[in-house]
Amino acid sequence: MPPSSLRVQTVAHAFTPATLLRYVEALAQSLHNARVAGLLGATVVALGDSSEKAGLSKRAQEELREALVYGGADFTYERFGRNLGHAEGHNRLFQTNDSELLLLCNDDVVAGPVAVTELIRGLLARPEVGLVEAHQLPFENPKAYDPVSGETGWCSLACALTRAELFAELGGLDAESFFVDGDDVDYSWRLRLAGYQCTYRPSARVILDQRVDGSGRLLVSPKNERSVAEADLLLSRKYGRPDHFEVRLAFYSEHGSEAQREAAEALRERKAEGRLPSPVAGADTVAFFRDGSYAVERFS
Amino acid sequence: MTKPSNPGHAGESVHGHVFRLLSAHARNEGVLLDLGCGLGAVAASCAEIGLDYLGVGAEPDGLAELAGRGFSTAVVDLGEQAALLQRLEEVLAGRSLAAIVALDLIERLTRPAELLAVLGEVARKHPGAPLVASVANVSHFDLAAKLLSGRWDVTSEGLLDERQVSHFAPGTFEHELSRAGWKQIKADDLVARHSDQHFPETLTALSAGTPLHDFLLQVREQSGPGALVDQFVRAYLPVAASQLTAARRPMTPASKGASAPFLSVIVRTQGRRLIPLEDNLTSLAAQTNRDIEVIICCHDTADSDHAAVVEVMERLPRWLVGKIRTIRVEGGGRAHPLQVGVAEASGRYVAFLDDDDLALCHWVDEFDKLVRLRPGAVVRAGCATHSIDEESWECGTGYSQIGPTTTPYPLEFDLVAHLVGNRTPNCSVAIPRSCFTDLGVSFDDELPVLEDWAVLLSASLLCGVASTPEVTSLYRRWKRGYASHLEHPEETWDLTTWSIRGRFDARPLLVPPGTVSRLTQMEMTANTVEQLNKDLDLLKDALATSTAEVADLWVEKGQLLARVEAAEQLLAVAEQRAAVAKRQVKVAERQAAVAEQHVAVAEQRVAVAEQGAAVVTQGVELAEQRAAVAEQHVAVAEQSAVVAQQSVALAEERVVFAEQRVAAVEQSVALAEERVVFAEQRVAAVEQGAALAEERVVFAEQRVAVAEQSAAVAQQSAALAEERVVFAEQRVAVAEQHAAEVTAIAEARFHEFRDAEARAKAAVAERDAALARLDEAVAQAEARVRTEFEATKSWKATVPLRVALKLVDAYRQRSG
Known part of the structure; x- marks a missing residue:
């Protein structure tokens, strides 16, 4: 397996220099280990700053750049000046890509020592693999996967590796429909419609800065909750499930939290304005909807 | 304050422990230097281990008394640190040092580390000479307990000797000796369950068995060694001068854990x-x-x-x-x-x-x-x-x-x-x-x-x-x-x-804090639980009674259910029978209808017969009319009898004949009636035949159904067989395709082989031609060698050609 050039893209919004440094230091180590394994060629880490506040100071940028030297990676920093969201932010960063592989990674991720190594091995193991997702800890996503090949219904883009050529061929992420959430499920399903596989790589382990409440449920902010609800409705429209759309819309309106009610209202307006995404041909061959999940789950 | 009795270490003394240490660790001969000797408590036992006693101190009275008892003494001011080393050398006067003893001395010095450092220098000049020291332990449990009770009782001697100016716990004592350049070789501490400070005995913190005493003692014992040590009695040797470090600083709060992580x-x-x-x-x-x-x-x-x-x-x-x-x-x-x-x-x-x-x-x-x-x-x-x-x-x-x-x-x-x-x-x-x-x-x-x-x-x-x-x-x-x-x-x-x-x-x-509330809550909960348990017992009793009643009811219900079940069975049988009867009635009705039809037919036939009979009757009547005519004829005849009695007789014969014909007609009627009976018998026979035919029809239908099932099974088998045939044909097709591919590959390989063979033959031919050319070249070369030799008469001139010829031979041998 010859060395591959790699672009790591991160769109950061609510961050501190300390959390960015934590992310970059762990990433540098993981890149270093992949380089030692002979898998990595030229590497660049591109950070897109989507925050509305003042950008990262020169000193902080320099600190990140220095930390990445150990991983043999160059560093670029682009300040968007406004919150572009996850999908558009990545599309914007990708405009200057000239690498073969593309790693999309959130800034609250702390990569395990062999995470990058294993993601590359997973993607290049078979030509039909188009997207590989890392094993997220401490709380795993419950979606089912083939225990041998790792094939799964969709991949989270919190930390996932794809082929840059494929990303370009598919037109990147659907920023027109999705802002922060849902773009990963959408990208996964479009990729599968194009004949590629989404796979899960259990040996590529990363830690996410996740918190849980007193009953063990993941903590989500109202903003996240609204975003997830909107994504759920948009996905059901785009992937030919108007019944699901109406049922969920009614559910969010009548029984949802305040954030979910807001999401339902926003989608109604969007519908009235004719701004809902058009259904995708062949959607029924890849799409799966069940109570807010997009794949069969191993546990709940 | 008067020192009370000390039952904790009755029979034991510091001096006994010091003597044990000296016996084990002092050098075999030389001077035992007793610092701050006082009345020379160890002087008497010094001779037992073969050492020369030398008591030094600053109190002339004590020294004089000791000297009066025949022991060597010298005045040494232990507070004069600057001149101390030289003074000690003087009093030793070149004699070998066996050991140094410092009993109850160190805690009476304001800066003991300085004295200990000087002693170290002295001891290093006499390798193997130990320092045996005894020091009061202020971390003894008695003192700790009294301090927590607000007491600090200084006494004329003991743990809180009024002359003490430095105080030592296990850690501080070790630290003090260590920073002065001494390394411990043996500890023989004096342990006292009750020290001289164990007073007043009624003090709760000192009274064993009270929760406060037991808890404090537990804390003190867990905290580290020395809870019950009255005196540290230990032997030390000086470390080598090269191991003395500059870190001879006293312990300070700032020096502990300043750079430690959280x-x-x-x-x-x-x-x-x-x-x-x-x-x-x-x-x-x-x-x-x-x-x-x-x-x-x-x-x-x-x-x-x-x-x-x-x-x-x-x-x-x-x-x-x-x-x-x-x-x-x-x-x-x-x-x-x-x-x-x-x-x-x-x-x-x-x-x-x-x-x-x-x-x-x-x-x-x-x-x-x-x-x-x-x-x-x-x-x-x-x-x-x-x-x-x-x-x-x-x-x-x-x-x-x-x-x-x-x-x-x-x-x-x-x-x-x-x-x-x-x-x-x-x-x-x-x-x-x-x-x-x-x-x-x-x-x-x-x-x-x-x-x-x-x-x-x-x-x-x-x-x-x-x-x-x-x-x-x-x-x-x-x-x-x-x-x-x-x-x-x-x-x-x-x-x-x-x-x-x-x-x-x-x-x-x-x-x-908060435990009382928690326990109160638990107690209340326990009371509630107890009450609930009582209520539960009552409920259990009530439940047991109800359960028994329910059990009886269940038995009763079971019996009723059995009866209902039997009645239902009977009803079912009755209904079955009624159904059978209904079916029988329907059959009977159908049979009756058929019979009626048969009867109607028979009646029709009877009517026909009766019509026949009527015709016969008409014939009879006609015959009677004819008989009447005949009688009229008879009357005519009788009237004509006169004319012809023969005609009468003939007429009588003709009457007889007519009677015979009537009889014949009557016989025909009887025969017609018999034919009616016979027709009815045939109707009955036909009905029996119809019933038999119906049974045969049912049997035939059953056979038809079985035949249809067999046909369906046969069709399924046929379909399966067809699928197997299709599958077999597919396999055959695949096999044929495979065979064709293999054949194609074999043919291709055969062609390749033929090509390769041709190429090999061409190559062999080329090789043979090359060898021929080579042979020719060799012959020419050999001829040139001979010519060259003949011309020059020198083999040296032919060397290059001969080397070339040897190379050619070598090549031939390799190539075969």
Whole structure:
């Protein structure tokens, strides 16, 4: 397996220099280990700053750049000046890509020592693999996967590796429909419609800065909750499930939290304005909807 | 104040201990230098071990008395540090030094380290000469208990001798000797259960059996050695001059732990689960608070496993690698590596992770926040859990989460509940390191399990607990494989739980504020439970009565149900019979209808017969009319009888004949009636034949149904056979295709072979031609050699050609 050039893209919004440094230091180590394994060629880490506040100071940028030297990676920093969201932010960063592989990674991720190594091995193991997702800890996503090949219904883009050529061929992420959430499920399903596989790589382990409440449920902010609800409705429209759309819309309106009610209202307006995404041909061959999940789950 | 009696070490004295040390460690000959000798308490015993006694001091009266008893003495001002060394050399006067004795002297000096340093210099000139010193222990329990009671009783001698200006506890005494350049070789301390300070005896803190005394004594004994030591009696040798360091500074608060991290994280592993360990360490790399050190305790780990652990460690982010180290721990049980890890730790707090635990990113930070609020307390955060299991993938083996995340452990700490059982995973607490180093809390290696619970109880009873409901750690339970909850049977857990409860039940406990409310609540709950139990008993009685009644009712109901069932069965039979009767009636009705039809037919036939009979009757009537005519003819005849009696006779004959014909007609009528009866008999026979025909029709229908089923089965078999035929044809097609491909390949290979053969033949031909050319060239060369030789008569000139010829020969031999 010859060395591959790699672009790591991160769109950061609510961050501190300390959390960015934590992310970059762990990433540098993981890149270093992949380089030692002979898998990595030229590497660049591109950070897109989507925050509305003042950008990262020169000193902080320099600190990140220095930390990445150990991983043999160059560093670029682009300040968007406004919150572009996850999908558009990545599309914007990708405009200057000239690498073969593309790693999309959130800034609250702390990569395990062999995470990058294993993601590359997973993607290049078979030509039909188009997207590989890392094993997220401490709380795993419950979606089912083939225990041998790792094939799964969709991949989270919190930390996932794809082929840059494929990303370009598919037109990147659907920023027109999705802002922060849902773009990963959408990208996964479009990729599968194009004949590629989404796979899960259990040996590529990363830690996410996740918190849980007193009953063990993941903590989500109202903003996240609204975003997830909107994504759920948009996905059901785009992937030919108007019944699901109406049922969920009614559910969010009548029984949802305040954030979910807001999401339902926003989608109604969007519908009235004719701004809902058009259904995708062949959607029924890849799409799966069940109570807010997009794949069969191993546990709940 | 008068020194009271001292029963604690009756029969023992400091001098006896000093004598034992001198006997064992003093040099065999020379001078015993008794510093601050007073009345020379050891002078008399000096001769017993063959040493020369020399008492030195600054009090002329005492020295004079000692000299009067025949012992050597010298005046030496021990406070004159500058001239002390020279003065001691003078009094020794070149004699060999066997040992130095300093009894009850060091604590009377303002700067004892300086004297001890000078003594060290003296002793180094006489290798092997020890210093034997005795010093009062002010950390004796009696003094500690009295201080807590507000008492500090200075006496003329003893633990609080009025002449003391320096005070020593075990640690400070060791530190003082060590920084003066002395190394301990033997301790023979004087232990006294009750010291000379054990007064007044009625003081609660001194009274054994009172909770206060027992608790304070327990704290003092756990805190470190020397709780019951009256006098430190120890022998020392000076360290070599080259080992003396510049660090001869007194202990200061600032010099202790100034650069220590906040938290020492002890990670326990056996090196068998590297992937969970790597995840565990990565979760530490993800901490928002990095004020930590990490100590990986590899317990009973093989060399290869330890090397693998080190490899995992070295692949971590650089900043963490600088804060992490491994230590190898051999032997002992589960508690042993934890205790060793604590001994290695330098942090202000200590936390523990097993290699399969995970810390959430704010694990350290939440501990830190709690410590800032409650310094010195045990700190505890919430803990979540889920199940994991080993898995094998295309890319290797590892583990995976197999169940939802839950929080079964209380989010807030409750001491009373914890006295009953453990409700806190070890990964969710951090304990002040001082608990281990200063209060003697330790992991008990005798416990097979629950060693963490015993430590948590000990520490929380002494330090209190500050807790937060924030969930900061993840305790993961293996479905199978090695895990403490799987390795040890339930019985072990139960027995250990009872054992730990028993330990804490046997000692006085220091409970935190709020315990009274908690116990009150428990008492009220207990009362409520008791009342509820009584109510429950009453309800049980009522229930038993009701149950009996219900049982009777059930029996009754069963009987009724049986009767109902029997009636229902009878009804069913009756209904079946009625149904059969109805069917029979319908059959009978149908038969009656048929019979009626038959009767109608018969009647029609009878009517026909009757019509025939009527015709016959008409014939009869006609005959009668004809008979009447005949009679008329007879009358005519009679009237004509006269004319012809012969005609009468003839007429009579003709009457007879007519009567015969009537009789014949009557016979015909009778015959017609018999034919009617016969017709009816035939009708009955036809009906029987019809019934038989119906039965045959039913039988035929059954045979038809069976035949149809057989036909369906046959059709299925035929379809299956067709599928098999299709499949066989497909296989044949595949085989034929395969055969065709193989044939094509074989043909291609055959052509390739033929091509290769042709090429080989061409090559052989070329080779033969080349060899021929070579032979020709060789012949020419040989001819040239001969010509050259003939021309020059020198073989030397032909060397290049002959070398070429040899090369050609060599080539021929190689090529065959």
